[in-house]
Amino acid sequence: MLSQKTKDTLLGPLNVNNPVVVQILGICSALAVTVQLKPALVMGIAVTIIVAMSNVIVSLIRKSIPMRVRIIVQLVVVAALVTLVSEILKAFAYDVAMQLSVYLGLIITNCILMGRLEAFAMTNNAWDSFLDGLGNGFGYALVLVIVAVVRELLGAGQLLGFQVIPESFYAAGYENNGMMLMPAMALILVGCIIWAHRAINDKEGK
Amino acid sequence: MKKLDTNGTVYTVVYSVVITIIVAVLLAVVSQALRPRQEANILLDKQKQILGALKIDYSTGDPAEIYLALVNDTLRYGEAGTKEYREVYVANLNGAVKYVLPLSGKGLWGGIGGYLALDEDKNTIYGTNFNHESETPGLGAKIVELPFRQQFEGKHIRNAAGEVVSVAVLKSGKHAEGQEQVDAISGATITSTGVSTMLQVNLAEYAEFLSELSAVSNQPSEEENVESVKEED
Numbered sequence: 001m002l003s004q005k006t007k008d009t010l011l012g013p014l015n016v017n018n019p020v021v022v023q024i025l026g027i028c029s030a031l032a033v034t035v036q037l038k039p040a041l042v043m044g045i046a047v048t049i050i051v052a053m054s055n056v057i058v059s060l061i062r063k064s065i066p067m068r069v070r071i072i073v074q075l076v077v078v079a080a081l082v083t084l085v086s087e088i089l090k091a092f093a094y095d096v097a098m099q100l101s102v103y104l105g106l107i108i109t110n111c112i113l114m115g116r117l118e119a120f121a122m123t124n125n126a127w128d129s130f131l132d133g134l135g136n137g138f139g140y141a142l143v144l145v146i147v148a149v150v151r152e153l154l155g156a157g158q159l160l161g162f163q164v165i166p167e168s169f170y171a172a173g174y175e176n177n178g179m180m181l182m183p184a185m186a187l188i189l190v191g192c193i194i195w196a197h198r199a200i201n202d203k204e205g206k
Numbered sequence: 207m208k209k210l211d212t213n214g215t216v217y218t219v220v221y222s223v224v225i226t227i228i229v230a231v232l233l234a235v236v237s238q239a240l241r242p243r244q245e246a247n248i249l250l251d252k253q254k255q256i257l258g259a260l261k262i263d264y265s266t267g268d269p270a271e272i273y274l275a276l277v278n279d280t281l282r283y284g285e286a287g288t289k290e291y292r293e294v295y296v297a298n299l300n301g302a303v304k305y306v307l308p309l310s311g312k313g314l315w316g317g318i319g320g321y322l323a324l325d326e327d328k329n330t331i332y333g334t335n336f337n338h339e340s341e342t343p344g345l346g347a348k349i350v351e352l353p354f355r356q357q358f359e360g361k362h363i364r365n366a367a368g369e370v371v372s373v374a375v376l377k378s379g380k381h382a383e384g385q386e387q388v389d390a391i392s393g394a395t396i397t398s399t400g401v402s403t404m405l406q407v408n409l410a411e412y413a414e415f416l417s418e419l420s421a422v423s424n425q426p427s428e429e430e431n432v433e434s435v436k437e438e439d
Contacts, residue, residue: 035343036343088236090240178392
């Protein structure tokens with residue numbers, strides 16, 4: 001159904017060309033939103049939607065963009081989209097908007113957006129750019145979710161706010177690892193993921 | 207047709223201007239069109255938070271209706287529109303009068319706020335509700351959760367002499383002199399201190415309300431000389 005190229009565009013960023021662990025983009029927000037699983041999931045979804053949409057828009061107008069101001073034009077597109085989404089959420093899903101308040105703003109500065117716009121959308125057609133956006137969004141979300149699961153599970157004994165580690169463990173002397181709640185742990189975990197990822201892919205010769 | 211030179215100076219300037227205008231108009235239109243809905247949401251959110259401070263479960267009914275049924279009076283202090291303007295909401299829970307004081311302060315990353323519900327004696331804390339703009343999830347953001355909020359219930363904001371001294375938020379193990387205290391959130395020192403400071407500062411600003419005897423009046427008071435309330439550290 002999908003040609004090889006389309007498949008690569010969509011699925012490549014999940015593994016071989018992952019935006020976080022291979023392209024090393026978006027590390028900053030990976031630190032900020034991965035203390036708990038829920039904000040990580042929401043951030044992943046939000047970034048996916050915004051990357052896909054801005055990729056399409058920039059791809060559609062790419063031939064008209066003057067080279068000298070292209071970065072500014074890309075930034076305007078992203079910022080306008082994020083502002084629109086935030087306004088719409090405030091009007092129709094106020095609770096979600098309140099939870100997202102910081103992260104929505106963070107999306108504008110997420111390097112994945114500018115990176116994909118500059119590297120892909122400026123030179124490819126709208127459909128491929130859309131797939132590239134989805135793929136990179138998912139790839140980003142995947143890493144965020146892995147880091148967040150580890151941090152929330154070991155740091156608070158919970159997942160999505162539900163207690164996972166039973167009380168009997170705590171009674172037996174188990175303690176939550178407070179280190180996991182610190183931003184530095186996110187960086188170390190991302191490092192571990194990059195290590196594992198490289199080791200596996202090297203073995204397979206990718 | 208000659209191909210348009212997309213790198214010329216004139217084109218670049220015109221393009222930038224046009225893009226800016228399009229985006230500006232789009233955002234302005236959307237913002238205007240959605241404003242009434244957003245404001246309705248903000249009001250509803252405020253009513254829900256006040257109900258939260260009053261420990262009312264609104265999940266089964268219409269929060270706005272429940273709010274209107276319970277909160278039947280607003281006390282106003284200072285001139286509307288000025289920084290000194292304060293509102294105190296008066297709720298009637300099965301005959302018991304509760305006062306709800308809006309709070310605002312600073313956390314680690316951004317503003318924090320909340321509502322403090324006091325019993326009729328203007329001393330005992332009935333309930334609290336906190337909110338924040340951007341505290342760290344899992345750390346400072348825990349101020350909105352029940353275990354933190356419930357610590358305040360039953361605490362007193364006055365000392366034995368009747369002076370308003372607020373309630374301190376302190377790491378467990380530390381002791382406050384001359385005031386009651388609750389436990390801070392571990393790992394979120396700055397947010398916890400922010401809550402402590404917010405209570406202290408805001409309660410001082412409600413001096414006029416707190417110094418009044420608990421007679422309920424709806425008249426905007428314009429007295430300039432409010433009996434100053436001494437603060438102890």
